Amino acid sequence: MAGGNAIRGSRVGAGPMGEAERGEVAPRVYVAYFCANGHATRPSFAQEPGLVIPDVWDCPRCGLPAGQDEANPPAAPKVEPYKTHLAYVKERRSDADGAQILDEALESLRDRGLIR
Numbered sequence: 001m002a003g004g005n006a007i008r009g010s011r012v013g014a015g016p017m018g019e020a021e022r023g024e025v026a027p028r029v030y031v032a033y034f035c036a037n038g039h040a041t042r043p044s045f046a047q048e049p050g051l052v053i054p055d056v057w058d059c060p061r062c063g064l065p066a067g068q069d070e071a072n073p074p075a076a077p078k079v080e081p082y083k084t085h086l087a088y089v090k091e092r093r094s095d096a097d098g099a100q101i102l103d104e105a106l107e108s109l110r111d112r113g114l115i116r
Contacts, residue, residue, distance in 0.1 A: 033066035035059035036073045041066060 027047040034040050039061045045053060056074055059066045065074040093101075109115045 033057040035064040035066040
């Protein structure tokens, strides 16, 4: 005997559901977006008062930004290359500044007797 539980193996929300049980579907607006790689996507938005449709949408295929103008899709964002700590220091300091700081640090170590 299975224990007499009528809904065994079932979960809340399981089973076939139709429009009658879920209610009416909200009216939809489909908007076409085009990316620089030529991909097109048509997301749908619920049509409601005050609806603001975004100008740019991320392409689900390549991740580039997509716009509504097929002839002029938005350009891909510029990606800055990774910079090391030394690269940032070199942007802030000149070679002369670096030599002066090195001389001061070496003099400090000599004064403490840590190097000769």
